[in-house]
Amino acid sequence: MSFETIIGLEIHAExxxxxxxxxxxxxxxxxxxxxxxxxxxxxYPGTLPVLNERVVDLAVKAGLALNCKINHVSKFDRKNYFYPDLPKAYQISQFDLPICTDGAVEFECAGRHVRVRINRIHIEEDAGKLVHMEDEPYTLVDYNRAGIPLIEIVTEPDMRSPLEAVTFLRILKSILEYGEISDCRMEQGSLRCDANISIRPVGQKEFNTKVELKNINSFRELQKALEKEEKRQVELYRFDEGHKIVQETRRWDSAKGRTISMRTKEEAQDYRYFPDSDLVPVVIDEPAVAEIKNSLPELPMEKYRRFTEEYKLSADDADILTGDRYLSEFFEDTVREGAAPKAAANWVLGDMLRMLNESGIPSREIPVEPIRLCRLISMVEAGKISNTAGKEVFKEMFTSGGTPEEIVEKKGLAQISSEDALLEMVKKVIEENPKSVSDYRNGKTKAMGYLVGQVMKASRGRANPAMVNELLMKELG
Ligand SMILES: [Zn+2]
Structure with missing residues (x-):
């Protein structure tokens, strides 16, 4: 029997x-x-909340960027539960009248056109944070996070594989970053994701029991957690047609690489929602929505289209660049400084991405100035330095700063294009390699490559390879 996986996500963004x-x-x-x-x-007793207007603007902005309907009237409700990180013993959230509903995001993933519907976006406040002290019999509580504004984005169960879920989350993150709605720093918890997952035999219409996975804070972990849970459910299903799959919340333990049951349906919380009497409904009229709509910047999909048309980038290059707001801005700034788009894309997607990955520096903190990359590119293109030397200069610019000119000077990387200097090296290599020289004269053209390599080595990579080739040919007749 083959199975289909059904995934829906709930994303919290600060x-x-x-x-x-x-x-x-x-x-x-x-x-x-x-x-x-x-x-x-x-x-404290007797205090009253006053709504931060910017929260409403940003929530509406998120709704518009995700193609939602903006509800002109929404209201706040109290979600009641007891926990030490929640000082009021209720969280102010939105229950039956959220600010945005009925959106959608569309994308291609592994050959399938995916349309993920957004059920709703609602505004709520974050809770504080418990700090469990290792080896100590107590826990501390930090309320700095209590009252930080969040939106919760709830999708319909429209994703059919862990890869589709991860792709959706990547796109959502880039939309929120482009719109400056959230800084989406997953490592700081400002973008958090819970996932609902169930499986069903291919062809079955109705959904089976779903399991909620909590505590996921990176793309890699979302993929791993969903794959593990998918496998666990398939095994349970094969065993007794899924009767053992219970509706429950499972916590993803990244250290152990598995999901652990937190609570089952029987213990599920009843939040006793009711309207918050301290806050008036949020009323937002059409002109206000239109104004926010006008403030929306170019979003990833539009930028992707523009990059392929204006800069003639390949679909893959444009996809990776525009998937990351900061990379795409760096690329475009480099082009604005005068670099050829193709060359700029190659450097950004090659050496730059590799250095970012190796150093763990996030793309929003790229330590290189676009103008410097632009100058480096033109030095390589003009033949002032070799491509290999260019890579070395880039690495140095990235790790310790400095202009490309300074680094070339300091490291003595300038390409040798003086005919006299090169001829001297060529003659020496001919003298030292009689075997290869006679091989070449006897028709073994491969020997030429070896001789060029020897000259390059002697020049520590700085010789102009085209000139070396030419001079060797001339000398060997
Ligand atoms: Zn306060």
């Missing part, structure tokens, strides 16, 4: 605001514990 959602406290990451708190976000 919004790009300077202050919290219902008070004036700072949203800065990594501040001193509990420094960014006040009576409102600590839930």
């Amino acid at each position: 919004l790009n605001t300077k202050s919290k959602i219902f008070c004036g406290c700072s949203t800065e990451f990594a501040s001193e514990p509990n420094a960014n708190t006040c009576p409102v976000c600590l839930a």
Whole structure:
């Protein structure tokens, strides 16, 4: 029996605001514990929330970027539960009237056209953070995160493989980054993902019991967690037609590489939602929505189209570049400085990406100036340095800074194009390699490659290879 996998995602994104959602406290990451708190976000009795207007603008912006319907009236509700990181013992969220509904994102993945419908986007506040002390019998709590504005984006179960889920999340992240809606720093928890997954025999219409996976904070882990869970469910299904699959929440343990049951349906929370009486409904009229729509920047799909048309980039190159806002901006700045698009794309997607991956530096912190890459490209194209030397210069620019000219000078990488200097080297190599010389004269053309290589080696890679070739031919008749 073959199976089909059904995946839906719930994504929490912290919004790009300077202050919290219902008070004036700072949203800065990594501040001193509990420094960014006040009576409102600590839930002192008698305090009242005041909605941060920018939160509404950003949520609407997200809705428009994800092709949603913007609801002109939405309201806040209390989601009640007891947990030490939640000072009010309820979270202010949106229940039955969220701000955005009915969106969609479309993309191609492994030959399938995928349309992921967005069920809803709602606004809510984040909770604080428990800090479990290792080897100590207590836990600390940091309320800096309590009251940081979030949007929760809920998709329909429209993804059919872990790869489709990861691709969707990548696209969503780039849309939120392009729109400056969230900084999406997954390593800091400002973009978090929960996944619902179930399987069914191919051909079956109705859905089977789903399992919710929590605590996933990277693309790689989303893929791994979904693959593991998919396999676990298929095995259970083969064993007794899936009766053992219970609706439950499982936590992804990245260290152990497996999912662990947290709670089953029987223990599932009842949040007793009811409208928050401290906040009036959010009313946003059409002109306000139109104004936000006008403020939307070019989004990844449009940029992709423009890059293939304007710069004649290949589909793959344009896809990787525009999938990352910062890479695409760096590429375009380099072209604006005068670099040829194809050459700029090759450097950015080759040496630059490799260095970013090796160093772990995120693309938003590229340590090279576009103008410097542009100058490096023109030095290579003009034959002032070899391609190999160019790569060495780039590495140095990336790791320790400096202009390409300084690095070429310091490392003595300038290409040798003086005929006298090259001729001297060529003569020496001919003298030292009588065997290859006679091989060449006897028709073994391969020997030429060896001799060119010897001259390049003698020049420490700096000789102009075209000139070396020419001079060798001349000398050997
Ligand atoms: Zn506060």
